[in-house]
Amino acid sequence: MSAEKFSNPVVRWIDHRLPVFSMLDHTANDYPTPKNLNYMWNFGSLAGLSLVIMIVTGIVLAMNYTAHVDHAFESVERIMRDVNHGWLIRYIHMNAASFFFIVVYIHIFRGLYYGSYKAPRELLWILGVVIFLLMMATAFMGYVLPWGQMSFWGATVITNLFSAIPFVGESIVTFLWGGFSVDNPTLNRFFSLHYLMPFLIAGVVVLHIVALHRFGSNNPIGIDAKGPQDTISFHPYYTIKDMFGVAVFLLLLAGAVFFFPNAMGHPDNYIPANPMQTPAHIVPEWYFLPFYAILRAVPDKLGGVLLMFSAILVLFILPWLDRSPIRSARFRPVFRIFFWLLFVDCIALGYLGAKPAEGIYVVLSRVTTAWYFMHFLIILPLLSVFETTKPLPKSISEPVLSARSHNTGVGQMAPAE
């Protein structure tokens, strides 16, 4: 915190009164970080970048968008055709939304694999799940704004879910709609909330980072840094590594924006919303498909809704379901197998969510849904007790310095704490 570390007198003067430079220095420069982070640790900064891209392009879009059922679709087309580079801004917003979810899903699976949710990082994990929930709500409402067929019918289907709640369900749906069907009041409030929620996300992201910096990043080995020999300063090592990740991310995003801008969307959303005509298949955006599959796997509406929300809620209590003291899957051979099974299960759920709810797809949805919950509620608690884990290395620098051959000889089981 010493202000002397800044040579510029203006910076020193300001920092003495308002220690923003010390704070930045502590956050992004001097911050000691485990030296063994692999490229899976790039996705946090990429998620942050995605949020910034979404907010900046979103603000520009909002300058040209009209939130009215008679003009929304047309105003989006005017953005695409008549606003200077409006097509670019909108295609970035559309595709970066999908990329945001890709990045966040990888980030979540990273956390699952390396046990990043375990003590003392439970709150860090929970804040992450809160961000994920807020993202889903924001993305859902954003998809409604162009007021195409999928916007309208997606909004109708999803808001109707709340009618499953006993006694007050219908009233809640009327309250959400601001009327008796998805209509202009619904579009207006969705626009308002879609503009608000990214800033809530930004707020929770700040908390997420504060919680992260309390104990620092987890790492692929999952044992704590024991001292300066195990860590390196964030800058320049991880700033440059993150920059490489950003470059790859931007390259892929540019590929999608410029060459396949509509590949992740649905063609029906280029048809203006028509309350009198239901599309043949109502499908949500791809990033909701696993949850949509869980929703439809249950024959009972209320049961489906509860199970769908439980699929996310179960992540909140994950730190207490998996009681194994070993964080990283590298030292948990059985857990590792189940991790990949869960991964395949989630991909399968996504696939099934896009299929019509009939025949073999219903059966498969039920099996994969059951497996999803079994993984968290039965397998993880059992594994915590019965799994024989591999010996942990003594410190982070040990395997980094002497590679693998060394640590197989160390037959000790150090607790992860």
Added chain:
Amino acid sequence: MFIRSKLCLVSLVIGMLCAPSQLIAAGGADVNLEKGKWSFSGPFGFFDKAALQRGFQVYREVCAGCHGIDYLAFRNLGDLGYNAAEIKAIAAEYEVMDGPDDDGEMFMRPARPADQIPNPYRNDNEARANNNGALPPDLSLIAKARANGPDYLYSLMIGYEDAPETTEVPDGMYYNNAYPGHLIAMPQPIYGDDVEYSDGAPTTTAGIASDVTNFLMWAAEPKMEVRKRIGVAAVFFLSIFVIMSYFAKRRVWADLH
């Protein structure tokens, strides 16, 4: 294990990118799609201006009998290679409603380049009344509003044939092998030689269908050429950025090992 998990991730990302388009393609079931070779396909795709002009002529002389193209204005026709005077002349062939004038009356006047291309009908009800109750969709976005847009539109226009004996075609419906469900309310629009091209291009059914498909793709995505042009530059620039940042990272990390 490490490499394996990376591979899984890469395939996950690729799978996610490809999945929706596959899903959409799978929705069509038993329809016949002809795969056209379009000049606008691929990263260096461009619009064939002669085909666009012919396609616009087909739109005007055939499609515009029933279909509007509301998001196009006459000024947009500059993209087809027409100059300002030509656009003015094309616009002047149409009448649009303007007003109210000083007496509060609406009046008709020749269209100007800034006007939208007028719809053949005043409203959807009139459109339905003139088409057996079916609503001819607006064509501005049709090439993006259908799965595999250009291939679908082309196949649809050449897809009219006699119904197989097992299919009963109700009055006012027609059999088309590209249309989902095969029974379509639109009568066959193109028979060949429906228009006369000034540039001598073939006026076969396939030729005309191809031209109008080009035109409709442009109408749906008029910024495609500039998008792909910027895209090539952006990908080139970012590729260099990727390579440079990779070596910068290696250089910075070199002193750790």
